[in-house]
Amino acid sequence: MLTIVKEQLSSLSATPLYLQLADMIRNQIRDGGIRTGEALPSERELSDAVGISRVTVRRAIETLLREGLLSRRHGSGTYIAPRIEQPAALLAGFSADMRNRGLMPGSHWLDRSAGLPTPDEAMTLALSIDQPVLRFARVRMADGEPLAIERAVVPAQFLGSVDDVQDSLYAALDLREARPVRGLQRLQASLATAAEARLLSVPVGAAILRIERRGFLANGMPVEFTRSAYRGDRYDFITEVRELRQEPGRQP
Amino acid sequence: MLTIVKEQLSSLSATPLYLQLADMIRNQIRDGGIRTGEALPSERELSDAVGISRVTVRRAIETLLREGLLSRRHGSGTYIAPRIEQPAALLAGFSADMRNRGLMPGSHWLDRSAGLPTPDEAMTLALSIDQPVLRFARVRMADGEPLAIERAVVPAQFLGSVDDVQDSLYAALDLREARPVRGLQRLQASLATAAEARLLSVPVGAAILRIERRGFLANGMPVEFTRSAYRGDRYDFITEVRELRQEPGRQP
DNA sequence: GCCTTTAACTGGTATCTACCAAATTCCGCG
DNA sequence: CGCGGAATTTGGTAGATACCAGTTAAAGGC
The missing domain is CATH 3.40.1410.10 (Chorismate lyase-like)
Structure with a gap:
């Protein structure tokens, strides 16, 4: 179960609301508050639970989709993606x-x-x-x-x-x-x-x-x-590849 | 100069408007209708030139940003990014x-x-x-x-x-x-x-x-x-790496 | 003339609203 | 009981609107 605390969001903060919400969800996923495969509350639920518009909720979710933390299925819901290892080569020195x-x-x-x-x-x-x-x-x-x-x-x-x-x-x-x-x-x-x-x-x-x-x-x-x-004997290079068009996925 | 033909966009089509617009811009960039470094018309101009809302124009631009074709500067404009070669390894067989x-x-x-x-x-x-x-x-x-x-x-x-x-x-x-x-x-x-x-x-x-x-x-x-x-003598592997947070860029 | 201020751009965030489309759920009919 | 179809719920697209925040260029004062 995802617990979103309305009071933690502040429209006065310098960082935009949708990023604040994204951080909040990201942290709860990381801290194990929600299991992988579990569904997030629906966009409309989230929207009026936190008191921000659905469009903003969607933007938050979209940033997490791009990071690979969530996966969406049209008509079904938004789910926590299974834990995936991060590619080592993320433009790091x-x-x-x-x-x-x-x-x-x-x-x-x-x-x-x-x-x-x-x-x-x-x-x-x-x-x-x-x-x-x-x-x-x-x-x-x-x-x-x-x-x-x-x-x-x-x-x-x-x-x-x-x-x-x-x-x-x-x-x-x-x-x-x-x-x-x-x-x-x-x-x-x-x-x-x-x-x-x-x-x-x-x-x-x-x-x-x-x-x-x-x-x-x-x-x-x-x-x-x-x-x-x-x-060659000591180093391997890990990279991730994606489709350009990231469309909602399928899930049984 | 970018020329957007209003009539080429159809809300009846199966593909969403913002993707149609993105394709249109992408093609013009590829066909050399616009030089690199040049600025796109502003979002508001595009919006009422084509007769679609600014939100939709922004979505189109955002998909092109993610592909690396455009770069935005808050307060200044949206510019054609310099030509870049595509990484070969884009999840292709x-x-x-x-x-x-x-x-x-x-x-x-x-x-x-x-x-x-x-x-x-x-x-x-x-x-x-x-x-x-x-x-x-x-x-x-x-x-x-x-x-x-x-x-x-x-x-x-x-x-x-x-x-x-x-x-x-x-x-x-x-x-x-x-x-x-x-x-x-x-x-x-x-x-x-x-x-x-x-x-x-x-x-x-x-x-x-x-x-x-x-x-x-x-x-x-x-x-x-x-x-x-x-x-090893015949094959090299090309890959692209990005920062996770893609924020608007700077340009002199 | 130069510098500062101001006004007019630009993109960035956020709202409400409406409707479409895919999945799922539920209910009634056979 | 099983199946089909309708109703509900979910995400997906699109609109109009408002205001905020950087940039740039024009207007003003010195």
Whole structure:
């Protein structure tokens, strides 16, 4: 049973009502107040139980649908979706990714410098070849063991100097309000070169997962171009795919 | 300049108005009627140009925002997002994936049989060990060359018999209205075993991209468990990542 | 001339209302 | 008792309206 407390919603708050309601429902789902498969109260019930309009209730439900927490069936009701594991790769940087997996992130620097873009970097970052970029190359560790080599290139305009990046590139971009909200990643299986093998302490010819990521701002401007090489024996990449049109589902 | 033809919208049509409008705008963007960066007419303008309410216009725009075609700025306007390539892996089966890449899909069967699930198959498909499953194993080809080995397992309840699957597994599932709408994929780099090397005509120890996919219905029921081995030298996997909260973007 | 203020845009949230369409429930007929 | 069909309940779409909140550009004052 879902218990919605009318008094917890405030139209004076800065956050919109529909997000407040969404949070409320999300928390109750997380805290186990409602079992999976169980139905939510109908939109009309919710609406006048909480004293907000049905349209607003629907908006709240829609955000939760998009997160995959609920599923709707026309004519039947709105149900709590079965617990699903979150894909690890939700536009998280390496540090966040590792923490999600319960591992201790670490790194040591290979290179941190300013310079000019190579032709293909200029191309993918939509720069002219005289606009400076910053380069960050690190060996990334998980629980003290080398896991990946990461080489990031960022247009200098988005970061003051290379020293702004201490632990996390994304944290530094966040401060400048230049955190990417969208990314395109390319994954490929390959073999370790001699240099990579040495840095990752694996034999030459070991399996390597190469990930190339481009990060974009909301307006589409590219901010990040990162090429990584992950140890194939220690790392797997989880991703979620959906249909574009998310229509109401069926349920027996 | 965007030209919206009022007469093309019909409230009699089966598809809702907001989707009709979204299609209309989407087509004009694709056909290059409007340049990237350019602003759409304001919601109010659109609204009374087409003769539909602003709420409906907003719904149309929202679906295009989610597809990444538009970006909105509070107080400023709605803009065409810069052209972005579509991620190939949009819950497409192998055949559709290959056609997207401009390659001719093909396959030859290794196995097509009914049986009982192994313990880990039963686990991931949420079956008991006495519920029958169908197995499909194929070598997948692109333009006549072997590209991947694909082994799919589907609970028998979702397909009549193994003969229902001719070319495409997804087409067969579609007919029974059991097409997955959501999938979780796990990618890992690895090396070719002797058996794989023979089937894919690569040397033993070549780079292999292993993809494990679980497909789910809208209600969360698992319908598909597929393990594939792709040639690392011929295949790369493209994926898109987003922030959960998609808020309006900034633009200079 | 420049800077500040103000007014006129823009999208963002929220209301009430009406009706359509899919599922389910209930009831009466055979 | 079983089945079919009507009534009810659920979500889905669409409208008109009001006001709030950022942005931008024009109007005003210095």
